[in-house]
Each structure stands twice: as C-alpha cells, then as structure tokens.
Amino acid sequence: MDNQVIDKLAREEIKNREITPSPSLWQKMEKQLNAEQPKPKNGKNNRFIWLGLVLTLVSIWFVFYVTHNNTDIETNTLFQKEKKNTIIKDHIIQEKEETNESIDIPVKLIENSPEHINTSRFISPKKIITEKNQKLINSEKIKIRNLKRLIFL
C-alpha cells in the first residue's frame, strides 16, 4: 500500500472534521476567564492620592514662600527705615561737626561696655548706629529662625 494513500485518507477525513463541544464547556471556560481576568486598576483612588500629595506639597511650599517673603519684606523695610535714619543722622552729625557743636543723640549701649562708662558722649555716631543695626538684624534673624521652626514642626 502506498504510504501516501493512508496519509491522504487521514488528512482528508480528519482535517476537515468538526466536533461540537459539550454545551457546558463555554460556561466552564467563562468561569476560568472571570477568575483570570486582571482586576481593573483603581485608577480613581490612585489619582486622588497623587492629587492630595501634590496639593500638600504645593501648600507647604506656598506657606514657606509667603512667610519667608514676608519676613524678608519686614526686614527690608526695617533696614530701609534704619538706613534712612542713619543717613539723616549722619547728615545732622556732619552739619553739627561743621559747626563744632556737640552731638546729642539718644544712645542705648550694651551695659558694661567701656564706651558707655567713659566716653558715651564722644562715641562716633556711626558706630552707635551700626550697633543698633546689628541688634536689629540679630532680632530679625531670631524671628526668621522661629518662623522656620514653626513651619517645619
């Protein structure tokens, strides 16, 4: 018998054959499909979490920015005021020096400073003002530091 005869018979008869599956087979498969179907990702919840996180970061940044800027503005205004006073005082001093008159500027010096004891009347006005400025700067620095602490706590 030719080999091709049996091959051809098998090919023609079996290859075109169809067998209808039992009716319950689809239901069986559907169960598996339902079990294996990937659960939809909870996109809405994730979105809210991200949005919340971004909003928190933005608000922290905003609070920090505003408070930091305000203290800068306050400091700047104080410095400007002080600068203005200094210029005016300098101007007055200059005028007085020109007229050889003594200067009477209310001075508040640190206690125990030798200048206060001995030569308070003869201290250079410029030095006095610089010390005042330094005090002011220090107090502003403390203020800023306290604000920063408040923000980060």
Next chain:
Amino acid sequence: MKIVRLHTNLDEVINKAIDQDRSAQKYLYEKYSPKLLSLCRQYVSSIEEAEDILIASFMKILKNLGNLENRNQIEAWMKRITVNESISYLRSKKNMKIESIEDKDWSEPDYQMESQLIVSDIQNMIDKLPEGCKVVFNLYAIEGYKHNEIGQLLSISEGTSKSQLAYARKLLQEMIVQQNKLEIHG
C-alpha cells in the same frame, strides 16, 4: 463587498475580544472550537481529555490575541497553539517519550487497499497507535509539518521523526489489513 464587511467584522470582534468583551470571546469560541476540538481529539483518545486541552488552548489564545500579527491567519495561529498545548498535555499527563526506532525494518508490507474506510475507523486506528508515533503521524500526515519542524517541536532528531512516522504507517496498514480480513470473513 460582502467579504470585506465580514473581514472588518472579524477584525472588530478580535479587537473587542482583546478588550475582554465576553460576547466577542464567545463568538470566537463558537466559530473555531469545533475545529480545534477535533484537532485536540487527534492527540488524545477521550473527548473529555480533548475538551480539557481545548479549554487550556483557548485560554492561551484569548490571552495572546493581542500578539496576533496577521489576523487573516487566525485559524492557523489558533491551531498552532492547540497543537502545542496538546503536546504539552501528552508530555505532562502521559509522560510521552519519543525514541528512535531506526534499527527496525520498515519495508512496506505487500498489501493492496481494497476496502472503503470511514472516518471513525481511521480515528480509532490512530488512537491505537503508541503516543510517540501517533503524535508524529498527526503532525506530518494530517497537519502537514515537516520532519525538521516536528524535530524542533518535540525536541527529537529528524531521523527519529522519520522512523516514528514509518512505524505509525506500518501499524496503520496492518490494522487496515486486519479490518479488511474481518470484513471479508464475516
């Protein structure tokens, strides 16, 4: 015009099935499962086992539908997956081992095919073949695979594939002759 419409519909159905649309998946199942079940039945003797393989194959088909490049070849693609799944099943459940039987004499028996065979006869005969040569015969004679492809698929040499095919043919011819003798004598 009608062919174009049908093709477009199949394309839509595939797209929906990829998006986990159950009715589209059912449509594909109903359209192709009879052919695929027949294919599974070639490799196992019981219809229950064939249905188990069909489910496993179809699950893989639906899972990988998005990777199908040429949608015109969907049936061939599905058949390839089903054949692979059938072979995996035989390997795992039946511990199928295919060994070379080259040292045997494969000379053609001197028979003439006289009787008319019907399909159920052929399937019954194939069912009676040992696992290894049954798979090789199915792949070569029915599915049209070449020996080198069978070798790759079953991890055997081309020589082993050829010898298994020859052995299957010999056994089938003997079965046919036996059946003819029975028919003639009563």
